[in-house]
Amino acid sequence: MTLRTVILGTGSALPTRRVSNDELAETVDTSHDWIVERTGIHFRHIAGEGETTASLGAEASRRALEAAGVDATEIGLIVLATSTPDQTFPASATLIQAELGIDDCTAFDVQAVCSGFLYALSVADNMIKGGVAQKALVIGSETFSRILDWEDRGTCVLFGDGAGAVVLGAEEGDRGILASKLHADGRQNQLLYVDGGPSTTQTVGKLRMQGREVFRHAVVNLSAVMTETLEAAGLGSDAVDWVIPHQANKRILDATAKKLGLAPERVIVTVDQHANTSAASVPLALDTAVRDGRIRRGDLLVLEAMGGGFTWGASVVRY
Ligand code: UT7
Numbered sequence: 001m002t003l004r005t006v007i008l009g010t011g012s013a014l015p016t017r018r019v020s021n022d023e024l025a026e027t028v029d030t031s032h033d034w035i036v037e038r039t040g041i042h043f044r045h046i047a048g049e050g051e052t053t054a055s056l057g058a059e060a061s062r063r064a065l066e067a068a069g070v071d072a073t074e075i076g077l078i079v080l081a082t083s084t085p086d087q088t089f090p091a092s093a094t095l096i097q098a099e100l101g102i103d104d105c106t107a108f109d110v111q112a113v114c115s116g117f118l119y120a121l122s123v124a125d126n127m128i129k130g131g132v133a134q135k136a137l138v139i140g141s142e143t144f145s146r147i148l149d150w151e152d153r154g155t156c157v158l159f160g161d162g163a164g165a166v167v168l169g170a171e172e173g174d175r176g177i178l179a180s181k182l183h184a185d186g187r188q189n190q191l192l193y194v195d196g197g198p199s200t201t202q203t204v205g206k207l208r209m210q211g212r213e214v215f216r217h218a219v220v221n222l223s224a225v226m227t228e229t230l231e232a233a234g235l236g237s238d239a240v241d242w243v244i245p246h247q248a249n250k251r252i253l254d255a256t257a258k259k260l261g262l263a264p265e266r267v268i269v270t271v272d273q274h275a276n277t278s279a280a281s282v283p284l285a286l287d288t289a290v291r292d293g294r295i296r297r298g299d300l301l302v303l304e305a306m307g308g309g310f311t312w313g314a315s316v317v318r319y
Contacts, residue, residue: 004176005125005168007319008135009068012164012287013059014274015047021157030153040250044160044275047143054086054095056163057141060283061100064137067290068167072100075167076133078107079124081116081140081279083308084147085109088198096139106132113192114246114307115182116140116279117164121303121315122180128170139165140279147194149206158248159207160275164283175298175318179232181225182313188217192308218252221312223259226304229314237262239300242289246305247271247281256304268294278307295319 020043021032035041047056057080065072080093091109106127112119117140124136141163148156191213196205222245230237237260245253247270257267270285277284282303289295299319306312 001172003129003170003172004178005128006171006176007317008070008167008169009064009066010164010166010283010287010290011060011063011065011067012162012284013056013063014045014162015051015056017046017048018043019046024157028150028153028156030157035157038251039158040269040271041158041275042272045162046145047161051143051161052086053082053084053141053143053163054092054099056143056161057092057139057165058096058099060141060163060165061096061137061139064165064167070135070167072102074135075100075102075137076105077124077127077136078105079120079136079138080109081112081120082109082142083111083113083116083278084143092141112279112307112311113309114248114276114278114281115305115309115311115313116307117282118180118303118305118313118315119182119311121177122182122313124168125177125180128168134170136168137165138168139163140281140283142278142280144207144278147204147207154211155207155209158276160277162274162277162280162284164280164287166283166286178316178318179229180313180315181229181232182311183221183225184309184311186309188310191217191310215249215252217310218248218306219255219259221306221310222252222256222304225312225314226256226260226302229316230302233316235300235316240266240302241299242295242301243267244282244286244289244301244303246307247274247285248276281305
């Protein structure tokens with residue numbers, strides 16, 4: 001029997017304020033029709049005062065722990081994927097740890113932008129299999145609204161805030177994370193980045209993106225890494241029950257599914273409700289489909305994402 005990392009429970013959290021395209025169009029030179037036609041986005045949640053990456057991450061974690069039937073004190077490892085931490089340091093994972101009342105565990109942040117959750121999941125999977133912890137929290141939490149240039153209509157309409165979390169455990173058997181593949185190509189740094197940082201400008205900076213170029217790379221890289229990861233698990237795309245993609249643009253989801261010959265109804269879509277929540281988008285979509293009953297125990301899932309760096313990756317999971 002093989003020891004595998006299994007998902008014991010999922011949770012998510014969204015800021016209270018929900019903003020429609022029409023509401024955005026009151027202050028940004030855009031329209032509901034443009035946003036829907038080019039992206040599929042209808043709403044996004046925007047963090048208000050007191051709602052932060054750590055507070056949203058802690059809320060999502062509490063819900064995941066409850067769903068898993070695991071007490072916070074059993075958690076030995078917290079890996080938070082975020083590019084919008086509460087502070088440059090300490091890691092927001094430690095803020096979440098304190099908020100959850102965990103006195104001692106391993107806790108750190110992972111920064112791979114929109115692919116962050118896939119990177120964090122793989123790190124936690126290997127640390128669990130390596131015996132570092134028996135139970136782990138992997139969280140994706142972001143407040144991208146705070147690094148957007150609200151004068152740049154090419155980016156500010158695309159993103160939202162939120163958090164998703166999974167509780168991981170270890171089990172002997174067929175269930176769990178079957179394969180993961182991660183990639184990065186630093187030559188593409190300038191297509192999607194933030195124009196500030198502690199070591200350069202001593203500011204946080206704002207998000208900059210050449211959307212059309214990112215789009216082109218996304219479809220190619222995502223379909224390639226999904227095929228690669230399924231092959232590593234010894235499976236074909238016909239075995240897939242659900243794809244849980246990074247929610248950047250409905251057109252990217254459709255084009256990637258088509259390239260792999262996957263039926264559109266096998267793809268979990270939340271970009272219409274949440275917009276692009278970066279590292280939070282995959283666990284948010286996963287939790288949505290678990291809670292509405294689409295994803296059931298035993299289903300074969302492919303989680304995938306691509307983002308700044310570029311970074312991209314996929315995991316094949318028997319839920
Ligand atoms: O999460 C990380 C990964 N990120 C992504 O995957 C994002 C990938 N990229 C995209 O999703 C798309 O490229 C966008 C949604 C960002 C843009 O869609 P597009 O079809 O590539 O449009 P475009 O940037 O080529 O712009 C087309 C037109 C331009 O006008 P002209 O030059 O044709 O007159 C833009 O100025 O649309 C205009 N435009 C807008 N119009 C109304 C750009 N943004 C807006 C807007 N409202 N918000």
